[in-house]
Amino acid sequence: MKVFCGRANPTTGAVEWLEEDENYDYHQEIARSCYADMLNDKDRNEKYFQGIRAAVGRVKERGERAIVLDIGTGTGLLSMMAVTAGADFCYAVEVFKPMADAAAKIVEKNSFSDKIKIIQKHSTEVTVGPDGDMQCRANILITELFDTELIGEGALPSYEHAHQYLVEEGCEAVPHRATVYAQLVESKRMWSWNKLLPIRVHAEDGEKVVVSLPEMEDCPGAPTVYDIQLNQVPFGDFTALSKVVAVFRIDFSKPVSRASGHHTVQLEPIRSGRAQVVLSWWDIDMDPSGSIKCTMAPYWVQTASDDIPWRDHWMQCVYFLPNEDLVLQGESVDLTAFHDDYSVWYRLQKGRNDDAGIDVCVERPVCCCQAHLLWNRPRFGELNDQNRTAQYVQALKKALKRDSVCLSISDGSLLPVLAHHLGAEQVFTLESSAVSHSLMKKIFKANHLEDKIKIIEKHPELLVSSDLEDRKVSLLIGEPFFSTSLLPWHNLYFWYARTAVASFLTSDVTILPQSASLHMMIVEFKDLWRIRSPCGTCEGFDVHIMDEMIKNSLDFRESREAEPHPLWEYPCKSLSDPLEVLTFDFRHTVPEHVLRKEGILNLLRTGKSHGAVLWMEYHLTPGLSVNTGLLQVSNEKGYCQWTPHCKQAVYFFSSVTEPKPLTSNHSAVAYAIGFSPKTGNVTMDFKLLN
Incomplete structure (x- = not known):
């Protein structure tokens, strides 16, 4: 049976009706699953x-x-x-x-x-x-049944039912028990993933400070855990305020309850600081004696001699406290872990050694400021990146004139505030959703700009002259950022929006950014290649059927084959120089013809060619750019540094196998990259050459 599915194209913004078979959603779920990663997790198995x-x-x-x-x-x-x-x-x-x-x-x-x-x-x-x-x-x-948070896949309800109806009393359980650990830390970097920090802007009439909305100060944040590869976070990016403590244990061989609960441990701060974040992970004992242990502990907890297994299906957790609190060395505090049947969250209390007042926190935290509904954690980090903001401030200073009429097109962007503070005569911002409209209205009010910046809650193609008070726009700006974007080129929606509002622009309008470029590089991954590596056999069992299943299900329709991954969490080295493959000129409307580039990219370093990485760079004004991908290749070995605020696109080559040291099967890669303005899709094809 065929069905038609309506789907918004992130690049063009248009709703497309695609014919799918009845198993389409299943296929997508398999494609985004971690089955290959789990089957290739030797330590787990x-x-x-x-x-x-x-x-x-x-x-x-x-x-x-x-x-x-x-x-x-x-x-x-x-x-x-x-x-x-x-x-x-x-x-x-x-x-x-x-x-x-x-x-x-x-x-x-x-x-x-x-x-x-x-x-x-x-x-x-x-x-x-x-x-x-x-x-x-x-x-x-x-x-x-475990995820990074241990209980997020419904382990507690499943265990509760199994003990009641499906297994004998006193049964053996594998795993036998789980232990959840926590560590209290101060981290400017991690805290920037959760709160909007003040932004200072130096204007002609003095320094301006962009402040957050008051509701954010005590907002518990997003209700979901932030799971990341903590092993890629440098130890210098946070300060441990406590030792690692065991917060609670679950014995799977005994009846388990799905009821909400809490567990309190007393911490003795090992140094004074601002308690902001709880880092958490778990381990499982496969037997009652605890002699067979599988742990998710990060590198600073394990001994230097440990060969830490790499996993992507189980990582570590970052929990943000509702607000930062000063703790002093020698003055004990209570850390409480709350849980319902699917989630865990933490609270810190000072000067309490009992459960008095605990009940007020049993409710699962929900964002009350709306910012966490619109901005994900990387987006918070992006908005708090002072160097990135400085690029936009410099570009706006170059582009703005005293009589500039400015229109901003991005989701929940602070560019309208910057444009106003830097001297724009009139600022409009186009917000396509009720959430972004409401959030920006509150931010403007907190900065006393509710009468200075006009919010238009419309899609670009529905804009009419009266929305702009019958004025022509002389400066069109965008970061660009749109909350629906998954892959780097999805933010090219700005180009389509620019085309839709073309009739409202002056003949000499300035577009910021004026253009964008798509870049590419061939890489060898340290570990990420494992998620698409053939399973074949696992512990002696033939599971090759999964290889075919995953292969047939890898239908990432947004890009034809690329997948979004935050590469700062996944080390790799470059085998080629980065190459600019396509350019998009926002000073002109979207063309009708296909943009395409073909060529051969030489490999300069030995290694296994696992795939190509693609990212975007936005050229604000001549000499000023914002990069969403490669920051630098750090040394002769080719180790890469990536921006932590964006996901890059990864195209895995079909012959992904375990790399062999100091060997290279190929000396060049033939590529063909195309962008279809009609569909907004980027298509790509690669061939490894000997």
Whole structure:
């Protein structure tokens, strides 16, 4: 059956109706999943196998049959481990139909169909009995229901139901327990991901300060955790105010409750400072003795000799406190972790050693200032980047005149405030959503500009002359930034918006930025290549079906094949020089003809060519640019530094395999890059040359 799906094109802003089959959403979910990463996580797989062998062994020592329940089986890997370890039978539960189908094929391929039953249901719908999905309760419970926050994939409700209805009392569980750890830190960099800091602008009539809205001061922020690769955050970017403490534990072999709760630990600050952020992670013990441990601890917690496994499916958590609070060395404070059935959040209390007053914080935090609804964490960092702001201030000083009528087109941008402070006669800002309109209205009011800057809540194509008070725009500005953008070129929506408002511009209008360019470089990733690496075999089991499944599902329609990734979290080295491949001139309207460039890019360094990285650079005025990608190639080895505020586009080559030291299979890459103005799509094709 075919269906038609309406989808807003991030680049053109137009709604497109695309014909899809009924499994389209499934395909997209598989494409964005981490199945390959998990299957290639050797440390995870080995620890699970060890824990499963030990659990089966303990059951057999008691003279019992080993009946396994595997919740969230995915590929069926853990179930196959259990049977290999001697389990008599395994019930493998998987609610996601395409994965359940794949698991059935993989189990059959590995000749385990007689001992593994795939149940395509949510575990809370599974029944036990002669006519049920399971003939009897299991005495071994195996799960992999965890995310970076541990409980974010619904582990607690699933465990609660399983203990009530699906497993025997006192069952063996793999993993056996989990421990959540936390560390209190001060970090200017991380705090800039959560609050809008004051921005100072030097104008002709003195210094102006752009302030945040009052509601943001005590706003708890975005309700979701910020999961990042903490191993890529330099130790100098934060100051530890406490030692690492165990906040709470969950024993999976005993009944588990999904009820909301809290756990308080007393901290003894190891130094004085501003408590701003809680860094958190967890580890799991695969056996009761704790001798088989899988940990997410970052590098500064583990010993120097540890070979820290790389993972992208489990990372570490950054939790922001509602406001910064001064803590003093030697004066204890209480850190409380709250949780509901899916989320964790933290609060800090000073001078309390009991749970008095705790109940006021049990409610899951929700943004009350609206800024966290419009701006994600990287966007906060971008707005707080003083060097970036300085580029826009310099460009505006060059472009502005006393009689300038300015129109800003970006989502929730502070450029209108900067333009006003730097002397624009009249400033209009186009906000296409009710959230951005409401937020900017509050920011303008906090800066006493509610009567100075006019907000127009419209899409560009709906603009009429009266919206601009019948005036012509002499300066059109944009960062550009749009909240719907995923890939670097999606912000080219500014070009389409500029074209839509062309009739309202003066003949000598200044466009800022005046142009943009798309850049490309061939890289070798240290670890990121693993997420698209073939699975083939895993712990001796044939799981190649997943390779075909992932390959067939990689249909990133926004770019044809590129994927967005924040490369500051994923080290890589350049194998080629960066190359400018396409330019987009905003001083003119969007052309009708396709922009295209073909050529050959020579590889200058040895290494494995994992893929191409693409990013945008915006040219504000002659000599002033803002880069959204490569900042520099740091040394002769080619290690790259990337802007932390944006995601870059990564095109993985089809032959992604584990790199071999000091070898290179290719000496050049042939490329063809095209931009279709009609669709807004960037298409690309690459061929590795010997």
